[in-house]
Amino acid sequence: MPKCTRNACGQEYEDATNDAMACQYHPGKPEFHEGLKGWTCCKPRVHSFDEFMDIKGCQLGKHSSEPKHKDDPFKADLTKYDDVLPSEPQESAGTNKPVSASVAAAAAATGTAREPEPEPIDEDPAGIVVPVGTQCKRNGCSAAYVSEEESHQSNQCQFHPGKALFHEGNKGWTCCKPRATEFDEFLRIKGCTSGRHLFVGTQPDKKAQTEKCRRDFYQSGSNVIVSIYAKKINRDVSTIEFTPTALKVHLVYADGKEYDDDIELFAEIDPSASSFEFLSTKAEVTLVKAASAQWPALESSS
Incomplete structure (x- = not known):
């Protein structure tokens, strides 16, 4: 099935059901100003990158699979960063998880070798039921679930285990070195770690997650x-x-x-x-x- 290329959508769709209400997307551009993040086409503003990515589209229309226009805010050529992208997942001795950026920085500053603290990486529970078409939740990956055999195999997902890092006009991830100046380039920085896709994640304890209003x-x-x-x-x-x-x-x-x-x-x-x-x-x-x-x-x- 074709995959929608509109901003904030990214869903797979069928032509038979692609009507004027099928796609909810942002026709504008991302806008970051004084710590607030949002879109030029609508009013919601948030502080964190995760909240920004969760802002629902403000316009309805048909899905589109047309390639991004060269001036689209989400299209960029990141080949200039290829020389600093790690070819293998970053690992520390005795562990197969990425080295914490904060620990690595501390060790470099003091000149001492410290035991790295791995970033926690969530995984789908064994046997979890995943609806077909569910999008991978990992940063930097947009794969959709097809089947257990095809979508839950090892090393199929290339993602960023760290957090988004915006500092003095540069944008990147805490888990790897590439930095971009434009938001569209930031979104296209290749994942630095390989693993399994994450479609559902660890299910929270509902008793512990109960909220009062x-x-x-x-x-x-x-x-x-x-x-x-x-x-x-x-x-x-x-x-x-x-x-x-x-x-x-x-x-x-x-x-x-x-x-x-x-x-x-x-x-x-x-x-x-x-x-x-x-x-x-x-x-x-x-x-x-x-x-x-x-x-x-x-x-x-x-």
Whole structure:
């Protein structure tokens, strides 16, 4: 299947289902200014590189597999960096994991040989079910899952185990030496380590990942408006369900944490007329009262 080349998409697609709503992408260019990162085509601004890569496209359209134009912000020729790219994964004596950049720098400064601290590298659990088409999560890799036999073999993934490093106009990774001045060049720096693809990763302990949220409400004669304050809600997997006497909330954050709440309501509502909306800082729920009477509280005391 062809793979979409639009910024922030990168999905494989079929021509039969490629309609005007299939692709969510950024038509603009990346913009970094005073520590903030975003796109010229929309307003969201974040601090970290990982958050920047998670900003969803602001425009809908058809997928496209056309090659990048030479002036596209994500197209660049990095052959000028080939002479400094390591030909083999960086290893330390007695370990097959990359040497920590901070440890290497400390050893060079003091002239002493110190035991390196390997960067932790996450792996998919054995036997994990991965949906076909899932994109590899490792930095510098964009491969999609095909099958267990083809996609979970050793040394198929070339990636960066370190973190993005931006300093004095130079952009690179903490795990290797190449540096670029333009963002598009930075994204195309080849991975310095080989290993298995990472499609799912270690699953978090849900009990340890439970998040608490503050909530409040106000009302009119016919509606009760409930605000549940939560940032970075994953709209694709979060749900809010209505029954005549209860509200069931399940929120999933971008970092995998979850919030669950079952609210027994003070009075009955009309579930079919009630609605909710995920905003940038909260989930806003509109409950339509079955009877036009004031609620002294949101929840039933029974």
